[in-house]
Amino acid sequence: MPKRPDAAKGRMWWIAALLVLLLLLGLHGMRMSALHGWSDDGSAYLRHALNLLEGRPYTAVSYAALGDLPPPVMYPPGLPVMLVPLIKLWGMNFLVFKIAMLVVFLLSVAVSLAALLRTWPKWIALAAVALLAVDANVGLQNEHINSDFLALLWIGGLVWVLEGFDWRQCSGTALAWRSGVTVALLLLAIETRSVNAVLLGAIPIYSFWRYRKFPLFSWVPVVATTALLWLLRQPGSSSSGGANYLKYFSGITYVTLRRNAIQYALSLSDFIGLAPAGFARLIALAAIGCALYGAYRIIQTSKPFWLLLMALYAMILLLWPFSDPERYIVPFLPMLLACFVYGIVELAALLPERIGLLVKVVVPLLAIVASARAYVMTPPLNGGLNYPATLEMYRAVERLTGPESVIAFRKARSLSLFTDRHSVGYNYVDSTVMRHDFCAGGVTHVVSGPAVFPDDEQFLEPFLAGGAKGGFDLLYRNEQFSVYTVKLECTR
DSSP: OOOOOOHHHHHHHHHHHHHHHHHHHHHHHTTOOSOOOSOTHHHHHHHHHHHHHHTOOTTOOSEEEOSSSOOOSOOOSHHHHHHHHHHHHHOSOHHHHHHHHHHHHHHHHHHHHHHHTTTSOHHHHHHHHHHHHHOHHHHHHTTSOOSHHHHHHHHHHHHHHHHHSOGGGOOHHHHHHHHHHHHHHHHHHHTTOGGGGHHHHHHHHHHHHHHSSOOHHHHHHHHHHHHHHHHHTSTTSTTTTOOOGGGGGTTOOHHHHHHHHHHHHHHHHHHTTOOOTTOHHHHHHHHHHHHHHHHHHHTTTOOOHHHHHHHHHHHHHHHOSSOOHHHHTGGGHHHHHHHHHHHHHHHHTTSOHHHHHHHHHHHHHHHHHHHHHHHHHSOOOOOOTTSHHHHHHHHHHHHHSOTTOEEEOTTHHHHHHHHOOEEEEOOOOOHHHHHHHHHHTTOOEEEEOTTTOHHIIIIIHHHHHTTOTTOEEEEEEOSSOEEEEEOOOOOO
16 A cells, blocks of 8 residues: 655645645536526425425425336435525525535535545545546536435545544543434435435444444444434424335346446446547446456555445445436445546556556546546536526416326426426336326326437327327427327226
């Protein structure tokens, strides 16, 4: 394991860290706008926040999804609670929301750096965080309201606490306050993203891995957190009534495993900015090899909690039916990137000295520059849930439909948020299944946006034009969306 920099080199490290921060502020600040992308999750978080603010049941939503395996309609309250004071002070101001998301992102980057420094040499940690900070995929998440970086903030803090002390030497007050902080971070992480419940199992496993036994401190925070979660999920609480996520693992198939394995593996080449056309698979394979070697080398000298958590997360993601690499790997992305950089450094040590020095400096730097360039070259948003043409469509839906209407739209949660109409999302399936879903869901209107959603062009438009019995009547159209009245003859 490389030696940590001395005091003189430490000053250089702090200068480099400051430059990374300035680069980060510049890159993300120049893209700041009030436009919100098409991520429908943001609308769900805002609906929950409005429910909390207006005193309605947390689970009161007016959207659903058609099909046999619809996505969850309710999310944990961590992010909605944060949004409540913003809505109270500034109303539905998306620029304020996005500034808040940027602040959370900056904090998560800083905490991730502090957490990585518990295990990694300073330059490795800084290179990993620089890759995280300037990556185009990560940056584009700041165009949306989502909980990924808020979850990363709490997980980074938990890693910092768990890896920072030898808990066997803690007692009395020190043990009490560290256990209390651990419980608080566990609650915040799980109430931000439900999948973070894996932390409850990760802590005892980590304790046994690190200490070769299950000391009391490893059980007390877990038991206390589990008890508090149970209390929070009692009827009447904002956390009660959540979706049963276990049902989504019931239909696991080889196709799901294969798709997820390929998509998440290929995503690593995107996150390191080195994905030239035609070489994504090769770059991804090389990056995975570097990351695996880096992980192998680091566990020879330390036992990182984040590495264990990454392994547990990876097993869940392989089985999860909904694939979204750009978001779902964020909770362990800093550790993954640290393994990648460290793998390069350790492999370079096997080469002749001058060539090795060149490799371990140039390759991480090239990845950082390529990531930053990809982010700068990414075109700005030209559409989204609050784009002018979208807002015009929402107003038309409010004007032309009644409170009892059921409207099918690809982004059901967004339409429901802006129109206060019951909305349902649909799956991209053949016309026969789509007709059955529309009838089963009692759909009275449908919004099509082939100019925005390419799959609407492939699946929905042929269904609308296919002469289904009863058919559809055009009610409204602008440059991006068409609203139809559904007149299908459904057999009950």
